[in-house]
Amino acid sequence: MLFNSFEFLIFLxxxxxxxxxxxxxxxxxxxxxxxxxxxxxxxxxLLILLLISTITDYxxxxxxxxxxxxxKKLYLGLSLTVNLGMLFIFKYLxxxxxSVNDLFTFFGVELTTQENMGSYNFSNILLPVGxxxxxxxxxxxxxxxxxGAIKPERHFGIFALYVAFFPQLVAGPIERASRLIPQLRSHxxxxxxxxxxxxxxxxxGFFLKVVVADRLGIYxxxxxxxxxxxxxxxxxxxxxFFMFQIYFDFSAYTSIALGVAKTIGVELMQNFNRxxxxxxxxxxxxxxxxxxxxxxRDYVFLPLxxxxxxxxxxxxxxxxxxxxxxxxxxxxxxxxIWGLLNALLLILDFGTAKLRKKVFxxxxxxxxxxxxxxxxxxxxxxxxxxxxxxxxxxNDALTYIExxxxxxxxxxxxxxxxxxxxxxxxxxxxxxTVHYYKGNDKIYDLVIGQPAYVRWSYYVAYVFIIALFxxxxxxxxxxxxx
Amino acid sequence: xxxxxxxLSFIIIALAGVxxxxxxxxxxxxxxxxxxxxxxxxxxxxxxxxxxxxGINPEIIEQKLQAxxxxxxxxxxxxxxxxxxxxxxxxxxxxxxxxxxxxxxxxFIVSVSPGAFSTPLKMKSEDIYKMDKNHTILGKVxxxxxxxxxxxxxxxxxxPLYNALHPYDKWLFYELHPNGWLEIRPNTEIxxxxxxxxxxxxxxxxxxxxxxxGIQQISSYRIESFIKILEFFKTRGDxxxxxxxxxxxxxxxEHKLWPSFEQKMDSIAKQYNVPFxxxxxxxxxxxxxxxxHFDTNGATQFTEMLSEDIYVILKNKEN
Numbered sequence: 001m002l003f004n005s006f007e008f009l010i011f012l013x014x015x016x017x018x019x020x021x022x023x024x025x026x027x028x029x030x031x032x033x034x035x036x037x038x039x040x041x042x043x044x045x046l047l048i049l050l051l052i053s054t055i056t057d058y059x060x061x062x063x064x065x066x067x068x069x070x071x072k073k074l075y076l077g078l079s080l081t082v083n084l085g086m087l088f089i090f091k092y093l094x095x096x097x098x099s100v101n102d103l104f105t106f107f108g109v110e111l112t113t114q115e116n117m118g119s120y121n122f123s124n125i126l127l128p129v130g131x132x133x134x135x136x137x138x139x140x141x142x143x144x145x146x147x148g149a150i151k152p153e154r155h156f157g158i159f160a161l162y163v164a165f166f167p168q169l170v171a172g173p174i175e176r177a178s179r180l181i182p183q184l185r186s187h188x189x190x191x192x193x194x195x196x197x198x199x200x201x202x203x204x205g206f207f208l209k210v211v212v213a214d215r216l217g218i219y220x221x222x223x224x225x226x227x228x229x230x231x232x233x234x235x236x237x238x239x240x241f242f243m244f245q246i247y248f249d250f251s252a253y254t255s256i257a258l259g260v261a262k263t264i265g266v267e268l269m270q271n272f273n274r275x276x277x278x279x280x281x282x283x284x285x286x287x288x289x290x291x292x293x294x295x296x297r298d299y300v301f302l303p304l305x306x307x308x309x310x311x312x313x314x315x316x317x318x319x320x321x322x323x324x325x326x327x328x329x330x331x332x333x334x335x336x337i338w339g340l341l342n343a344l345l346l347i348l349d350f351g352t353a354k355l356r357k358k359v360f361x362x363x364x365x366x367x368x369x370x371x372x373x374x375x376x377x378x379x380x381x382x383x384x385x386x387x388x389x390x391x392x393x394x395n396d397a398l399t400y401i402e403x404x405x406x407x408x409x410x411x412x413x414x415x416x417x418x419x420x421x422x423x424x425x426x427x428x429x430x431x432x433t434v435h436y437y438k439g440n441d442k443i444y445d446l447v448i449g450q451p452a453y454v455r456w457s458y459y460v461a462y463v464f465i466i467a468l469f470x471x472x473x474x475x476x477x478x479x480x481x482x
Numbered sequence: 483x484x485x486x487x488x489x490l491s492f493i494i495i496a497l498a499g500v501x502x503x504x505x506x507x508x509x510x511x512x513x514x515x516x517x518x519x520x521x522x523x524x525x526x527x528x529x530x531x532x533x534x535x536x537g538i539n540p541e542i543i544e545q546k547l548q549a550x551x552x553x554x555x556x557x558x559x560x561x562x563x564x565x566x567x568x569x570x571x572x573x574x575x576x577x578x579x580x581x582x583x584x585x586x587x588x589x590f591i592v593s594v595s596p597g598a599f600s601t602p603l604k605m606k607s608e609d610i611y612k613m614d615k616n617h618t619i620l621g622k623v624x625x626x627x628x629x630x631x632x633x634x635x636x637x638x639x640x641x642p643l644y645n646a647l648h649p650y651d652k653w654l655f656y657e658l659h660p661n662g663w664l665e666i667r668p669n670t671e672i673x674x675x676x677x678x679x680x681x682x683x684x685x686x687x688x689x690x691x692x693x694x695x696g697i698q699q700i701s702s703y704r705i706e707s708f709i710k711i712l713e714f715f716k717t718r719g720d721x722x723x724x725x726x727x728x729x730x731x732x733x734x735x736e737h738k739l740w741p742s743f744e745q746k747m748d749s750i751a752k753q754y755n756v757p758f759x760x761x762x763x764x765x766x767x768x769x770x771x772x773x774x775h776f777d778t779n780g781a782t783q784f785t786e787m788l789s790e791d792i793y794v795i796l797k798n799k800e801n
Contacts, residue, residue, distance in 0.1 A: 472639055
């Protein structure tokens, strides 16, 4: 079910009202039922994978509780095999077989379909929505038990709800058991201010999605449909818009997820902290998709040694980290290249820190100017790397970048509507201003606590903006595909 | 709590009210190039993809067959384009909703092109159905015969609704008629389509055709659905399969996708005892605006020829 669908508008009030009417003892059952309905609304068969993951990790978690170190390792291995195995089959097998095929072809060996994979074509396997998110969430549970950081959850229903909690099931934030499970157990009473905050976050998320991100998406789709367009400025604007589109789209999902959870007394973690205002690339990655980056830091980067060893080892670890970041986002070389390009800049960022400081000091630049330069180059580089993220193939990405820098034509009005173009820019500036002053999570401060006439002005403006300017596409959120 | 729920309800009702007002306002003006096709019950249908949408004017056929005096009206052009009206179960479901109960006899013209039978490579039947249901106008619209058709606007209109507040700045050169025919007028009082535009569009469509060759295939699911549609039509009246002519370059590309297309249509037509009017050998005879789709003159001349042929066949059948 999509957050921006008619069904969800019916589903949400039923779940919230039901939650407060039902006795605390049975609320987990109500939410679990709702979560499974939410997930399987269009594709019931996908529930099987979620259940396999849930049962495996529940079982492994319990078995690890008082087991010997050897047995713990065995059960952790089982959990990793099942979860990563499913992820591999459903997300990466097609990519893997195609890459092997390409490699053989490169060396002049043609693999026939029969030799390669029988009569089945792996690229036909459907990617289950949210599999990357819930796999990582449930893996953190078994790894934390293995490390002794948490105790296993004995209530199967609560654990199943932790894996399938509908507000964050399909696109995060990726929550840790130590944060989420105690909240799912707690006795929540009706808290009107919290419900109001939740509704404002939901409303903000809807606005970001249907008015801003989807509007930018139209321009982006048009620009990326013709990577060899002679209109270099339009391509550049398309790339800039894409950065904002993906940010607002994902931020919209997160905002709705946080808001929905808040209405039933659950605080989810924030996934963004004003990333576009970051003045360094490392700053950007600390404030972009925070739950994923923290997950990868704790379960990939630090176990590899993090930045504690030699320079060479740190560089290796950063490359591995961003290789995984790229691959996590999609089974395609474009995502891998995108990840590696970010690793490259981070390495350069670390490697040239002293040199840059020397240069800036010799020029007598103040911190504000240095930050501005850092921001400009950082954002420009991110925009450029995101072309690989958005383009359907490496070829398209390279063609797009090549044509971006051919400034023969100043034509940017590729949608043939200056009004829409100006509107898009106004909305970007408006949202960024709000994010600058209120961050990504305290949006409700704009409304709550304000005089009645200010609040009602917001409500009236919201009604008209949504009704007049929404793009009625019912697009899925971009991060659903991961 | 009571006051909170009251305020919340008020905001939701206000949002629904403004939205409803805009949808209603839009329904009174130009919605899009298919809207009129979904605003009435049909006594007969022309189905197919964009070539039929622009190339067959129901009015000319209705006038020609008036002499026979036993055809239900109105005859509606219910062809959209290759993305929105390929042959499939979804098309059949929509046709069943669209067609009136039989009064006398009903006429059905089924325009065929390989594109209307194609799907992405190796796609399973159930996935084709889902794709058609979720991504075509025919699949999204449940009510196909009301005016104003709010269901159509809510489910398919993707532009922002502020467009309802000013006259839509539509393309100068087309007009969607109430009978569903999308007329392309290359010459208007204000402007004309230039030869360079025609060459540019033709090159663009040829490029698109070529690009599709590597990623599309002819689907047995679509062929079976096409036959089901023929069978359904046969229970209600007279059916004609029609192959509309086009420039030779398009014929060559279509035959790369389906080399024996005309033979296959011919054999299906014989098997189901339906006339197959194959005009593919008349390439370049009728005027198009892009090598593929007829303009006003092309569509008028072609429909006149088609209606004459249909009339002769029906007259012979009578005798």
